[in-house]
Amino acid sequence: MVFQPLPLYPLFAYLVCGLYIVYGLFNMLRKILSYLRELFMFIRGVQRALIENSVSALEEEYIELETAFLLMVLGPLVGLKTITPLLSLELLEVASSELKVLESRAFKGEDVLGDLMASLGGEW
Numbered sequence: 628m629v630f631q632p633l634p635l636y637p638l639f640a641y642l643v644c645g646l647y648i649v650y651g652l653f654n655m656l657r658k659i660l661s662y663l664r665e666l667f668m669f670i671r672g673v674q675r676a677l678i679e680n681s682v683s684a685l686e687e688e689y690i691e692l693e694t695a696f697l698l699m700v701l702g703p704l705v706g707l708k709t710i711t712p713l714l715s716l717e718l719l720e721v722a723s724s725e726l727k728v729l730e731s732r733a734f735k736g737e738d739v740l741g742d743l744m745a746s747l748g749g750e751w
Contacts, residue, residue, distance in 0.1 A: 699715065700719055
């Protein structure tokens with residue numbers, strides 16, 4: 628029996644088929660990774676939106692509670708029956724900074740046109 632070498636063509640064909648399979652697997656893995664990356668970015672965006680919505684809801688709740696507190700403090704002083712006037716005078720000290728803001732808004736609200744002209748500069 629004489630030894631005959633195997634023809635190279637079938638081996639080369641098997642090698643090329645194997646490379647195509649490996650290339651296809653790498654492409655599939657690349658697509659899966661890109662889908663996972665997009666899913667992660669979507670989840671991150673949803674998380675940021677939830678945080679922003681919760682912060683805005685907390686800010687609105689703070690404004691409502693602040694308004695209710697000022698109503699409780701200033702209500703008995705103008706005749707509304709919310710709490711006793713003595714308690715309202717005790718709480719007035721806590722609301723002093725809010726009263727300064729309220730006073731500045733009331734002062735600016737009297738002369739809106741004058742404030743507009745003063746912001747433009749010059750004496751009118």
